[in-house]
Amino acid sequence: MEDLVTAPTELDKRWLTEAVRLREEHAGPLEDQEANRRARQQGGDLAARIEHRALWLAERDGMTQALRHWKQGARLALLALMIVAVLSGAGLGLAALGDGQRPVNVFWALGTLLGLNLVLLVGWALGFFFAGEQGATLGRLWLWLSERFARDAKAVHLAPALLVLLQRKRLNRWLLGLLVHGLWLLAMSAALGMLLALLATRRYGFVWETTLLAAEPFIALTNALGALPSLLGFSIPDESMIRASGATLPSLDIARQAWASWLLGVVLVYGLLPRLLLATLCLWRWRQGRRQLVLDLSLPGHAQLRDALMPRSERIGVQDAAPEHLPQFEAGQLETGSSGALLVGLELDDQRAWPPTLPRTVTNAGVLDSRESRNKLLEQLSRFPPARLAIACDPRRSPDRGSLALLAELARNAGATRIWLLQALPGQALDAARLGDWHEALDRLGLHHADTSPLTWLEHGHD
Template identity: 65%
Template sequence: ALLGLAVLAIISGGGLAFAALGNGQTPVNVFWALGSLLGINLILLISWLLGLVFAGEHSASLGRLWLWLSDKFARDTKAAQLAPALLLVLQRQKLNRWALGTLVNGLWLLAMLSALTLMLLLMATRRYGFVWETTILSADVFVSATRALGVVPGWLGFSGPTEAMIRASTDTAYSSEAVRQAWAVWLVGVLVVYGVLPRLLLAAFCRWRWIRGRNALRLDLTLPGYSQLRERLMPSSERLGVNDVAPEQLHNVHAGQTDLDTEGALIVAIELDDQHPWPPKLPTTIKDAGILDSRESRQKLLEQMTRFPPARLAIACDPRRSPDRGSLALIGDC
């Protein structure tokens, strides 16, 4: 689910850059391009901040989307049930906002970096002319807006167009190479400062709060859901004394004879428990092959019986147990 969201963010960022610049056949309206690159990002950023401060609706909607994607891409039922349980625990500790905040801002950071990369690639391989247009506003409004938006990028080294360049950009016929480069640097700087950096800082802040809260996360064992588990795993009282009385005779497992070099009678037991003492009192003419409780002991008995077949064979088993296929096959081989 997380990989799918990351791929979607990268594709969306590339689509924003291509929609802002176009195919290069027509001049680019700088403010329309700026709105295409940063409009949706800033609107959702403001809504996320308001939801974080007030009701957390944005985080709740993204949480439902995350649960839906986790349910669709889960490999088994247990994995699908872990996501709702995890979000419930995080919500009780108020960590869901920081976990989802890291996810939201991280995805938008990927989208902005994708848009920046594709925009630089398009500007490096195509020739774009930049203009601004208006019907009811004066040129001074666009000059002031351009210079105001370019103040902070200018601190980082992104120089913008001069006032003369801005006023001359109403017509592409007067657009020189220096003017085009100045507008390109300004547009890249505005995208970095108002698109990439806010998401980077918020993602880092949410990540820090998430790690800090995760390390201090503890389960509230006083909740009703944990009461039964607590009593079973950590009982408040425990009975002292002997739970099970020792039997009069301990059960000893004998491996039986290593070499059944006899043609007389043979007795063997199959998976007897400690309630049946073994071996019973036997005359000297009867050999004890022990208790067969493993595949190796069964195979060894069959090999020895092949070499020294007994005249008679007695097999002891527990009548209270249902015979399995292995026991039936062993009896048939004997």
């Protein structure tokens, strides 16, 4: 639940920006007039404006919420893989030692514990240096599980966007490497823990067996594998113990303890520590590279936004520089250097005489009855916000979502706003239920409304 209320991280912002670009690349440009206008108000360079536009569109279209669901699904997928890794590691430890009824062949046990791990580790290293696609299978499995757990149709572009974003800095190899080595680290830790539990609670005998080889190769291999673990304090069976283990089951407890210590040390040094070191390296490179992620402005989806987000007048330096701190505002209250008074009508019919007689200090903005007139007025308000704005509405019309969104956007670009719910013309009647819907919707937006003329307020700032 905490993730639902936290602000998006820098990686999330880049991620959502890339997801919006991919969506527009596949489905065509989005309706972005308001997003572009907000981005221009935000200021900054082209990359900052593209990101601000994308974040607004992502929030509007539900992609931000989808990202939260996807990340929750990714955590569940990772938890499932971690559980599988722990159970697999514990199973390896149990299979290597058995139930204690028969002696343990030390080299078969070692092959069971380290064989698959070392083979996959070599495969990862070869893929890292030659193919660059190490961990791709496990990574695809994790992404597939993440999408299944997320169950959000709006998250369709998130996984491809993440891969495209990370491939620019080749961070995918470090993220997948962290996933692979982290899971193997869990598996080897579980295997080592199972070995410790079994050796502490059961009596095992250790032998080595051969038909073709002499004892010397086993003695040399045992000493070679135990050299590094011995530096950490693990025991190595001496030559007499090794020879005795090849001839018959040793009955001395000191021999059992030496073999057990040797086995634990070899698993720790050659199984667990390499994964720990590689996981730490991948984590360090991932965190280091994540801070260097930037937008690629040369991509077609970003390059074509330059004219809309960086008007030519701004690029040649006509406008003032953006302020260091942008104003924070709510509907109906814009904390900025606004001035003047403005009256505008919203979708008024021709039967009503408009505009009324206005004081000299009040400007008539006409009637908003088309998308072009709305966008033109919003563009003007974003540059020259009025101190007082009155919006005349015909309460015979239903307060649909489009009209309410426009009222909220107009109010956010004015110092103070009032809604004038016009009275019915002679011979007409107002629907009480519809008027109640207007009152409820405007109260929900936090906009002051009345059915009396606001001209006095527009002229003097008070009633």
